[in-house]
Amino acid sequence: MIGIDFVNSVGYVPLTKTDASGNAQVAVVDLTVGAKNPVLSTLSITGAQRSIAMAYDPIHQTMLDEIETLDRQNTGVAIIDTTTKKYTGTTIIG
Numbered sequence: 780m781i782g783i784d785f786v787n788s789v790g791y792v793p794l795t796k797t798d799a800s801g802n803a804q805v806a807v808v809d810l811t812v813g814a815k816n817p818v819l820s821t822l823s824i825t826g827a828q829r830s831i832a833m834a835y836d837p838i839h840q841t842m843l844d845e846i847e848t849l850d851r852q853n854t855g856v857a858i859i860d861t862t863t864k865k866y867t868g869t870t871i872i873g
Contacts, residue, residue, distance in 0.1 A: 780793075780831075780832045780833055781793070781833060782833025782834060782835050782842045782843075782844070783810070783835060784835050784842065784861045785835070785837075786837065786840075786861070787861060788809065788810045788811050789807060789808065789809060789810060789819070789861065789864065790807075790808040790810050791805050791806070791807060791808075791833050791842045791844070791859060792805065792806040792808055793805055793829070793830030793833065793844070794806055794821070795829075797828075798823040800823070801828070801849060802823045802824055802825055802826065802827055802849070803823075803824040803827035803828060803829050803830050803846060804821050804822065804823055804824065805821070805822045805824060805830060805844065805859065805866075806818055806820075806821050806822075807819040807820045807821070807822060807864050819864060820864060822859065822864075822865070822866045823866070824844060824846055824857045824866055824869070825866070825869070826846075826848055826849055826855075826869055827844075827846035827847065827848065827849065827855070827857060827869065828846070828847045828848060828849050828851055829846065829847050830844050830845070830846055830857075831845040831846060831847060831854070832844075832845045833845075835861070840860065840861045840862050841858050841859060841860055841861055841867075842858075842859040842861055843856050843857075843858060843859075844856065844857040844858075844859060845857075846869065848871065853871050853872065853873055854871075854872050854873070855869045855870055855871040855872050856869065856870050856872065857869045858870070
């Protein structure tokens with residue numbers, strides 16, 4: 780499930796392909812009509828096997844990415860700062 784930051788017109792799209800270390804990846808996509816290079820960056824979500832769902836938190840200006848950990852034993856929430864468009868860390872839920 781993709782997440783959309785309506786304030787900045789940016790989408791956060793979980794990718795099925797992992798990075799070289801096996802971490803989940805999220806594409807940061809410019810949703811502006813006519814964007815010449817819509818993929819702004821690709822973020823590696825350290826310690827995540829895959830992204831499950833995304834939700835935008837407008838109060839904290841973050842994208843919350845529900846993830847499955849690399850060991851497949853836990854889930855967590857990866858936090859992406861929508862101002863800087865950078866992954867800032869993960870909280871393991873259990």
